Every structure is written in C-alpha cells, then in structure tokens.
Amino acid sequence: MDDVAAALDSGSPLPLLGLASSMLAMFEPRPSFGRPAEPSPPDREELIDSFFAVDLRETSALLAALAGLSGDDPLRQRVRREVSTRGHVLPRWLLGLDQAQPVEPVVRIRDVLGDAEDIVFAVRLPGGFELSVVTLVDHNMGTLVKDSFTVPGALDDLVPTLRDTIEDPDVTLTDLDPADARAMLTEAIDLGAITFPPIETESWPASRPFVRWALGLFPSGGTGWSRPDWPDDARAALVKRFLASPFGAGLDDADHRGLLDDLLWFGTGYGPGDPLRWSPASVEILLADWIPRKIVADVDYLAKAPDLLRAFIRFAHTERGIRAELTTETLGAVDFWEPEYQQTIRSPRPQGPQALLAAIGALDPDDVLARQHGATAGLDGMALESLHRAVGGPEALARLDTEALPDEPFDRQQVPGDVREPVAEVLVLVDRCCEELFDVELRTAARRLLARLAVAEPGIFAGRHRADMLAAAVCWIAGHANRAFDRGTPTVKDLMACVGVRASSPSQRAKPLLRALGIDPDLWAYRESPLGSPEYLTAGRRAEIIAARDRPG
CATH class of the missing domain: 1.10.150 (DNA polymerase; domain 1)
Structure with a gap:
C-alpha cells in the first residue's frame, strides 16, 4: 500500500499503471512444453476480492487500475460501482481509463540488416497525460516482442529525440499505419507469450498487460507481419x-x-x-x-x-x-x-527433433548424447586431444591409474572466510546427494570441485545465492565428468529432486561455475565434459579413459 500511495502522489500515471500491469502479468499462463509445471501463482480473483474487502484510497486506486488494464468488462463495471460508493478522491486519468485515446502517428525504427526493430506509439489519458511506448521486436527469435518500456511524455517530443540520438546511417525512422501496428504487435506479443523459455527483462513481461491495453485503443483491421516471398x-x-x-x-x-x-x-x-x-x-x-x-x-x-x-x-x-x-x-x-x-x-551433439526437445528442456541433452554416442570408437587425433583435456595433458594421460579416490573431508581452509557459511550450506546438499545417488568417490570429486570453485570465484556464493541450485550444479558437473548419468540411473531429475528443486536440469546454473573454472560452458558437454585433472575422476571413469587410450587405432 505504501508503493501505491507513492505512485498516486508521484504526479504521473506511469508508476501506478506499471504496478498494476506487473500484478496482472503474474496471472498470465506460462508455457511448460513438458517440463515440470512452475508453482501456481495466487488466484487473481482472490487478490482482487481482498482489495474489495479493504476500504482504502490505495485499494480503490489499485482496483481502478487493474480493472482498467484487464480488458474484463464485468470487472470494470463492478469496480466502478465499488469505487463510486467509497468516495475516495482519485485522479481523473485513473477514473477515465476507458476514455483514453491513441495518438498518431506510430513510428517504426528499422535496421538495414533486419535483425530487429522498434515500434513506438503513444496514448493520451484524460487530463492530457501522454505516455509513449517503445516496443522491441526481435526477428531472429521468430518476430516476437523481446522488450518494451514506457516513458512519460508526448510522442511529438520523443521522436525528435530519437532522431537526434540515432546517428547510425543504417537505421531508418518511418511512419506506420496505426491499425497495422496493432495487428503486428499483437501477433508478436502472442508469439512471445507462448515461447519457451520465456523472454524476461526488467520490464517484460511485466509491462505486457499495459501494452496490450494500449494497443487495444488503436483501430483494428490492420495487416500483420508479411514475410518476403521467395518462390x-x-x-x-x-x-x-x-x-x-x-x-x-x-x-x-x-x-x-x-x-x-x-x-x-x-x-x-x-x-x-x-x-x-x-x-x-x-x-x-x-x-x-x-x-x-x-x-x-x-x-x-x-x-x-x-x-x-x-x-x-x-x-x-x-x-x-x-x-x-x-x-x-x-x-x-x-x-x-x-x-x-x-x-x-566434429563432436557428438543432439540433432533433429531431439535437439529441439533438448533445447526447450523436454530432454536432457546429455542423456541424448549418451544414447547417441555410448562409447569412444577408435582413437584418432581428435579423440586423443579429448582425453588430454579430460585429465590435463599427455603426461597426465600417460601416468593415469585406477586407484579409487579417497574418502576425504572437505577442505574448508581453502575457502575465503567471507563465503565459508554459504559454501557450507551448499556442501551439506552436495554431500546428501552424493550419499543418496552416487558413491564416496563421486562425493570426494564433488567436494574438491566445490572447494576449487570457492577459491576461483567466491562471488558465486556471496549475496542472494541459491544453495540448492548451486549444489545441484556442482553435482551435475561432477556427475557428467564421470559419466554418472549415462547408465540411466540416477537421472538428472533424481538429482533435482534430491536438492528439492522443481526444475528439469541445472545446466543453466552450471554455466557461470564452468566459466569460473576456465571452461567454455557451451562446448563443455560436446567435449567429453572435461575438468582438466584426474583428481575429479572416479576410478571407473579413469579406467574408461585408460581403455580408450590403449585401444588399437
């Protein structure tokens, strides 16, 4: 309510409308494409009913803003009756959102190479307030809205500023038919809303309900996107x-x-x-x-x-x-x-439909690779280089042994003092997962990896860290380096359940950890998942590497 009061007192409609838009965005459905469903958001009607139950100027303002942007006519009528009986003094622009008008022209900003474009439009609220909306459409991602932000002020003032700031000779500003702008942006918003993983920025999709409402003020019947014809x-x-x-x-x-x-x-x-x-x-x-x-x-x-x-x-x-x-x-x-x-x-990789399913998270890409490439076939120069990367070079490969990793304690002395507590939280979960899903050797490998990460990049564990996701990522990296998931049990899903996280894979969270180790995360899975030292490899994995080393070419 303090935020609502501050928004009302700001003198601009934008803070309150932005807050209402963010709240409405919480209730929009999100695609999962076979992945575990995210926790359900609170029920929209229950939240709105709670504002009806509390007679405050702030709840009246929120109700008016939410109803105005929602596109829900029965809700608008209900809110109008409720607010009229309360007698709170609210801004004219807020009570008259249904009287807002579109502003012409709509401006299109395009780059000559065609990767993306901005469509800029404005609406005028009762009382003379104008709000200008800049919406970024990314064509390389399928012609969808990638971001949008709203600024107070007239479009007539914004466009000259845009012309002055865009000095690129390869960028053009042209007018766009308002009806076409509505059709094009509606298509791009709808596509983005069903895209997985969802596109998220500081302002998107929080501003999506507001943008949809504003576009609804423009004339309908326009033409959407048309692609060049190449028969x-x-x-x-x-x-x-x-x-x-x-x-x-x-x-x-x-x-x-x-x-x-x-x-x-x-x-x-x-x-x-x-x-x-x-x-x-x-x-x-x-x-x-x-x-x-x-x-x-x-x-x-x-x-x-x-x-x-x-x-x-x-x-x-x-x-x-x-x-x-x-x-x-x-x-x-x-x-x-x-x-x-x-x-x-030249490397194993998911292809075709399996690659698409792996990309959206419906399949674990490493499980796909394990099925496609179950064993090393022959030892050519590239395979030999892969073995070198796995153990740290030709000398390490030559002297590799199959002695089991010891059951050793975690080396806390290596860990910088200011992150020892969060690292300890991660360690508890790492140990639990290794004990439940793997074995003593892999627990030692994971402990060593965790200590190395804490020394290499302590900032990973500082601030608002997620101990569960960090633990899953550490175990996932250690597990893949040792091919622990290749046998089909345990699975990555088992690992995520062990740390109590409802997600299909920790691969995204593992990327900054791999970078901290000096490893390119985008190539790691395709390169035998090397960690560059036998100290992270179990006896079984080292035996596999020795067998590959000694196999006739």
Whole structure:
C-alpha cells in the first residue's frame, strides 16, 4: 500500500499503471512444453476480492487500475460501482481509463540488416497525460516482442529525440499505419507469450498487460507481419546469379549447391526472411546452432559452409547495396564463430527433433548424447586431444591409474572466510546427494570441485545465492565428468529432486561455475565434459579413459 500511495502522489500515471500491469502479468499462463509445471501463482480473483474487502484510497486506486488494464468488462463495471460508493478522491486519468485515446502517428525504427526493430506509439489519458511506448521486436527469435518500456511524455517530443540520438546511417525512422501496428504487435506479443523459455527483462513481461491495453485503443483491421516471398523460381534465379558472379567462382559443384540450398532455406525461412541480408547475429545463429542442429551430413560436407557463407555474404550485400563496413563486421562474425563451428560438427551433439526437445528442456541433452554416442570408437587425433583435456595433458594421460579416490573431508581452509557459511550450506546438499545417488568417490570429486570453485570465484556464493541450485550444479558437473548419468540411473531429475528443486536440469546454473573454472560452458558437454585433472575422476571413469587410450587405432 505504501508503493501505491507513492505512485498516486508521484504526479504521473506511469508508476501506478506499471504496478498494476506487473500484478496482472503474474496471472498470465506460462508455457511448460513438458517440463515440470512452475508453482501456481495466487488466484487473481482472490487478490482482487481482498482489495474489495479493504476500504482504502490505495485499494480503490489499485482496483481502478487493474480493472482498467484487464480488458474484463464485468470487472470494470463492478469496480466502478465499488469505487463510486467509497468516495475516495482519485485522479481523473485513473477514473477515465476507458476514455483514453491513441495518438498518431506510430513510428517504426528499422535496421538495414533486419535483425530487429522498434515500434513506438503513444496514448493520451484524460487530463492530457501522454505516455509513449517503445516496443522491441526481435526477428531472429521468430518476430516476437523481446522488450518494451514506457516513458512519460508526448510522442511529438520523443521522436525528435530519437532522431537526434540515432546517428547510425543504417537505421531508418518511418511512419506506420496505426491499425497495422496493432495487428503486428499483437501477433508478436502472442508469439512471445507462448515461447519457451520465456523472454524476461526488467520490464517484460511485466509491462505486457499495459501494452496490450494500449494497443487495444488503436483501430483494428490492420495487416500483420508479411514475410518476403521467395518462390522456387526466384530462389533458382538467385542461385544462378550468385554462381555466375565473381563471388561464386569455383563453387558450382554438388556440395556447394547443396549447402547453398541450406543457406537459402535459413535465409528465407528464419529471421527477417531475406536471404540477401546477413548480420553478425544471423551468422552466429547459423553457425553456432542452426547448421550443426539441422543439417545431418558428414564432416567434409559441413566443413565447407563457412567459406561458402563468406562468398555469399559478399554477393548478397552487394546486391542489396549494404555498406562495406557492415559487410566487414558480418564477415568478422564468420571468422569468430568458425573455430567453434568446426569443433561442433566434429563432436557428438543432439540433432533433429531431439535437439529441439533438448533445447526447450523436454530432454536432457546429455542423456541424448549418451544414447547417441555410448562409447569412444577408435582413437584418432581428435579423440586423443579429448582425453588430454579430460585429465590435463599427455603426461597426465600417460601416468593415469585406477586407484579409487579417497574418502576425504572437505577442505574448508581453502575457502575465503567471507563465503565459508554459504559454501557450507551448499556442501551439506552436495554431500546428501552424493550419499543418496552416487558413491564416496563421486562425493570426494564433488567436494574438491566445490572447494576449487570457492577459491576461483567466491562471488558465486556471496549475496542472494541459491544453495540448492548451486549444489545441484556442482553435482551435475561432477556427475557428467564421470559419466554418472549415462547408465540411466540416477537421472538428472533424481538429482533435482534430491536438492528439492522443481526444475528439469541445472545446466543453466552450471554455466557461470564452468566459466569460473576456465571452461567454455557451451562446448563443455560436446567435449567429453572435461575438468582438466584426474583428481575429479572416479576410478571407473579413469579406467574408461585408460581403455580408450590403449585401444588399437
């Protein structure tokens, strides 16, 4: 109620409307796609009834704001009757939210490469208050609303400011038909609302109910998003132009034509839908995820993609007249991502539908890999390098033994004094999980790993840490390094249940821990999950590595 009182006294409608929007956002359904359901939020009607039961100016204001933004006509009528009987003095703009008006024009801010755009619109409340809304639509994520924020003030004042601050010659500001803006943003909001994992920022989706309400003030009947049309004959003509150009010299063979079809599939079917506009972001998506996940082919074929992409980017940007500086930046992204790409296509990885299910959390990616790649086959140079990473180098591999890890206590002396208490909380859960699910050896490995993390990055354990998630992440890392989940029992789900967390995998929480150890978390699972030392490996895992080391090539 103190927050509501402060919002009422601020002199601006925005604080109270923002608070009401945040409250309404709590009750919006969230997709799970087969993952364990999140705890149910409180019932909206029960909360609203509690405000009816308390006769205060603050509850009257909240009721008016919630009803106004909700789109629920019966609730609006009920609130109107209740507030009129209480006699509280409320701002004119609040009592007249249903009289708010849209402001024209709507402004569209677009980048020449088409990754994303801002749509800016405004509404005018009774009493003359204007609120301007800036909404970011990300095309690379499927044309969905990624963020939105509202600022007090007229759109006529905001647009000149935007023009002055946007000095980029590759960004344009144009007017957009208000009805089209409503249709386009409604589509993008609806898609974002069913996207998993949900997009969350400081202001989104907390502001989503307010944005929906504001868009409802604009005229209906507009046209939503339309993608560029690339029928088969247009794509064939594009391929012919590229291969006949200097950029396509030497690339007219079966492999490159096949890969070119894949590039056009990506370029027309994803992002902004224009295969002649390439950006650093689209290059990252293509090389770091899309090709390794989507295209099932041998390494020699896939390895040709980066060079073909460089040639096609130069051709495409020339056709579109895109500035040379942007082309250089985009080609730089190919250079940056190629080493990881070349490593990934040579490594075990989920592909096809299983990759999609792993990405949304319906399958554990490491369980998928365990089924796809149950054992090391042959010892080529890459496999030998993988073994070196697992144990810390060729010398460590040569002298590796199968002596069991000792049952040793946790070394508290290593832990910095200011985080000893939170580390101790994590240790209790780590020990419990290892005792219930694993064995003494893996408990020693997990204890050693926890001590190393506390020394390497004590800040992980400071502040508002989650002891349960940190413990799950430590056990998950130690378990995967030792292939403890490959046998099917225990499962990652068992681990999460042991620490009392309703989540499918601790892989996201493990990422900062792996970075603290100097390990790239995005490549870790594809590289035999190395921790770089045999001191974290059980006797069984070391025996597997020795067998792989000594297996005939």
